[in-house]
Amino acid sequence: MIIQSQFTPAPGLSNSHFQTLLPTFIRNQLIFKGVNQRLELDDGDFVDLIWTELPETSKTQKPIVIIFHGLEGSIHSPYAKGMMLALKKQGWIGLLMHFRGCSEMPNRLPRSYHSGETDDAKQLLAYLDNAYADHALAAIGFSLGGNMLLKLQAELGSASPFKSIVSVCAPMILSACAERLGSGFSKIYQAYLLSHLNRKLKTKAQQHDYEKLINLKLKDINQLKTFWQFDDLVTAPLHGFTGVDDYYTRSSARQYLCNIQTPSLILQALDDPFMTQDIIPQESELSSSTVLELSEFGGHVGFISGTVFKPEFWLEKRLPEYLSEYFCAGD
Secondary structure, three states: OEEEOOOOOOOOOOOHHHHHHHHHHHOOOOOOOOEEEEEEOOOOOEEEEEEOOOHHHOOOOOOEEEEEOOOOOOOOOHHHHHHHHHHHHHOOEEEEEOOOOOOOOOOOOOOOOOOOOOHHHHHHHHHHHHHOOOOOEEEEEEOHHHHHHHHHHHHHHHHOOOOEEEEEOOOOOHHHHHHHHOOHHHHHHHHHHHHHHHHHHHHHHOOOOHHHHHOOOHHHHHHOOOHHHHHHHHHHHHOOOOOHHHHHHHHOOHHHHHHOOOOEEEEEEOOOOOOOHHHOOOHHHOOOOEEEEEEOOOOOOOOEEEOOOOEEEOHHHHHHHHHHOOOOOOO
16 A cells, blocks of 8 residues: 655755755754663674663563664664654664674674675564563664665565564665665765775775685775675675675565565655655555555655754654554553
8 A cells, every 4th residue: 555644844844955964963962872782693793782771671561663774874873863762752662783883893704784684683583582572573674774674574474573664765676776876966975875884894804805705905995986886896795696786686675565464664755865766666566564655755764844943853753653553552
């Protein structure tokens, strides 16, 4: 089912770039203090978790909502901090899983994370099932994390432990998004994200022989100027793909949406500067348990409503509102 979003941008802030960029500037003083935990993975690596509170410290079996952040995101991302605080206010437990290498510490192995990597999330779910099986479970994915979450939900099928999930601004066709980020003003976002990726790659190159592993010389890292180049020369070979086309084809979530069998909301802004409307699926591609909510405005993970002088972050109202429909009163 496809529905029209009720989001209305703040007057004067309907521009997609304003919506995308302003949260970084107006929420930089937002404070969140959580509980850190490290989850060791089967291959010897780890992911760092952060909770609003540990479930065992709660007097009731509060629902747990997992947050999967976007490319090079972390608990320091404004949308992540804001949503964790919103979940806490709701009386639920928020749990953010940092993708490999996205917390304060670099991960141990040469590999990192990518848009279609669901194995680490599955190990987290196995841990939660063993430790906190009595808690109802839901998830929210932003951008890259949203694409991964949709693919994960499809892979799990009817065995999904989630009461419901929400994906926000997911790049559901990766090739189209890489092309968009390589053109026009969107190149600014590409340059910013690649500067983070390349800097991190240089640091890891001091520990791992990337020239031997993937035929990438240290001096070549500065030449990675587009996502196509980075994903073809780094992401794909590090994670077992034959090249960028193989990576984009197999990791894009849109093709898997028909396999989702439990309640899922996909929220997309039609003016998102990270993608084009070509990535939006047709209603026939959606499973009966999936709702696609389309907003004319919102930018990339922005959705600022209210007023310029008193902005409101609409996602922090809309997402808990949706998830609450699937949490029973006793959860």
